[in-house]
Amino acid sequence: MRRLAYLIKEALTNIRLNRTTTLIAVATTAFTLACFGVFLLLYVNLRGMVGSLQDDIKVIVYLHDNLAQQSILEIQHRIKAEPEVASLAYVSKEQAMADFRTQFPAESHLLQGLGENPLPASFVVTLVPRFRSSDAVKRWSDRLRSVPEVAQVQYSRDWIENLAVVVVYLELVAVAVGAILSAASVTIIANTIRLTLYARREEIEIMKLIGATGAFIKIPYLLEGTVLGALGATLALIILKAGFEFFKQQLGQPGRFLGIESGFTFFSNQVSLLIVLAGLSLGFVGSFVSLLGYGRVKV
Amino acid sequence: MIQLFHVTKYYDRRPALFDINLQIDKGEFVLLMGPSGAGKTTLLKLLFCAEQPDEGQILVQQRNVARIRPWEVPYLRRRMGFVFQDFRLLPKKTVFENVALPLLVQGVSSFDARRKVMEVLKAAGIDHKKESRPPLLSAGEQQRVCIARAIVNGPFVLLADEPTGNMDPDLSSEIIELFKTINARGTTVVVATHNRQVVEQVNRRVVTLAQGRLASDDRPASDERVGQ
Numbered sequence A: 001m002r003r004l005a006y007l008i009k010e011a012l013t014n015i016r017l018n019r020t021t022t023l024i025a026v027a028t029t030a031f032t033l034a035c036f037g038v039f040l041l042l043y044v045n046l047r048g049m050v051g052s053l054q055d056d057i058k059v060i061v062y063l064h065d066n067l068a069q070q071s072i073l074e075i076q077h078r079i080k081a082e083p084e085v086a087s088l089a090y091v092s093k094e095q096a097m098a099d100f101r102t103q104f105p106a107e108s109h110l111l112q113g114l115g116e117n118p119l120p121a122s123f124v125v126t127l128v129p130r131f132r133s134s135d136a137v138k139r140w141s142d143r144l145r146s147v148p149e150v151a152q153v154q155y156s157r158d159w160i161e162n163l164a165v166v167v168v169y170l171e172l173v174a175v176a177v178g179a180i181l182s183a184a185s186v187t188i189i190a191n192t193i194r195l196t197l198y199a200r201r202e203e204i205e206i207m208k209l210i211g212a213t214g215a216f217i218k219i220p221y222l223l224e225g226t227v228l229g230a231l232g233a234t235l236a237l238i239i240l241k242a243g244f245e246f247f248k249q250q251l252g253q254p255g256r257f258l259g260i261e262s263g264f265t266f267f268s269n270q271v272s273l274l275i276v277l278a279g280l281s282l283g284f285v286g287s288f289v290s291l292l293g294y295g296r297v298k299v
Numbered sequence B: 001m002i003q004l005f006h007v008t009k010y011y012d013r014r015p016a017l018f019d020i021n022l023q024i025d026k027g028e029f030v031l032l033m034g035p036s037g038a039g040k041t042t043l044l045k046l047l048f049c050a051e052q053p054d055e056g057q058i059l060v061q062q063r064n065v066a067r068i069r070p071w072e073v074p075y076l077r078r079r080m081g082f083v084f085q086d087f088r089l090l091p092k093k094t095v096f097e098n099v100a101l102p103l104l105v106q107g108v109s110s111f112d113a114r115r116k117v118m119e120v121l122k123a124a125g126i127d128h129k130k131e132s133r134p135p136l137l138s139a140g141e142q143q144r145v146c147i148a149r150a151i152v153n154g155p156f157v158l159l160a161d162e163p164t165g166n167m168d169p170d171l172s173s174e175i176i177e178l179f180k181t182i183n184a185r186g187t188t189v190v191v192a193t194h195n196r197q198v199v200e201q202v203n204r205r206v207v208t209l210a211q212g213r214l215a216s217d218d219r220p221a222s223d224e225r226v227g228q
């Protein structure tokens, strides 16, 4: 117990005595982690966007004109029975015309000249979440196209596929950037600890001479690195949050962006905590690295 | 209690110690003499496991330390005391904290440590300076702190390398008296020195090294332990 108190006190003393180096280490770590955080934030938001787009995904099944009411009902039953289908709504030719008029009041005269209602009847199908991936949607709609009564099947495929590809790429970039910047943070902290070790080498030597174990000598430095990492990550989160709020203000009110209802979101509390934990671990690894080979007993 | 068998230690292929055979018994006071470069410090370092011999065996309390593993060294050192010529005190800690450190690293309770530290500070005659920091103390006072720290664990042996190094005769004599008192209480003492004055004052066993070899091992006729 008393030993633990001593070790913590030593770590805090180290941090206090090397205020400048500590400050620089925390700042650089924070900057490094913040760079990674920007990527992560972009990734998280884009993925959320793709997610909500996929939630939004609706397949519109257009029917041939002049189908009997009976066969429309039959098809409706058949489609509804498919395991991929969550729900479906029938839009009659008249309904389609009415929708068009309300959505584009200025252009409604275009249709008037045609006399007969040119808009087809359709089913608007919502798929069960399991089948909302672009692959599954494509497979299902291809199958539906072979039904004779179906004129056309449409969904916003390309759009979602492109975005999904972007997300995958971003994921790769985030992993690569994350790995590089993590290595940078570890190096920064390792160097800071190495400086402390160097500054205190005589003291460390004395500790060895009076019978302190390697662990006892190393623990304050491990603590120091861990604290540096956690502080760096916390500072990074603060920088990110400030930048994020600024960005959001510049963009104005949250609203429809690229066709989806979405305000940008910051990291959830859990993710923020994870980031601090990541910084803490990086700090620990950094000091661990700098302490490698420091256990050798030599006077 | 301490035995060396054919111990040889090379530095850069030159033997600093060569084929040393030596036995030191419990309660002895041994002076290690010899000109500069004779290997006195090297011998003490071997006993303290700061170096390992290239040949031969070293038994310390029946334990062969010639091939000791690094992680075992701290536990051995806790049973030994070492006084350095350059004191090796922590400048930013008080005298009290410096002397308490060997107990702290072993996890001795605060209460026991306090009692023990006060006891050795008194024995070393430096208890009135317990709140000072080492850089403000005189060489003699620093040496007393160093001795107090070396005996705070109640070691079975106290090793000292030139403890009177650059002290005037009066101060040197005081420090040697302190070693004699510690020895009289039962602790084995080994002191490396090339100070002739010390030999006369102690008047006990003198082991002389010359160019890494054991040159002589003399016990005065009056050494009561030989007579017994």
Ligand SMILES: Nc1ncnc2c1ncn2[C@@H]1O[C@H](COP(=O)(O)OP(=O)(O)OP(=O)(O)O)[C@@H](O)[C@H]1O
Residues within 6 Å of the ligand: B011, B012, B015, B016, B034, B035, B036, B037, B038, B039, B040, B041, B042, B043, B194
């Ligand atoms: N770390 C080292 N590396 C290389 N050579 C060393 C080392 N330590 C000691 N030596 C050599 O070993 C020999 C014995 O040195 P040692 O320090 O044991 O002598 P000493 O008797 O203590 O001398 P002094 O009275 O000057 O302290 C010397 O020739 C010295 O140069």
Ligand SMILES: [Mg+2]
Residues within 6 Å of the ligand: B040, B041, B042, B161
């Ligand atoms: Mg020497």
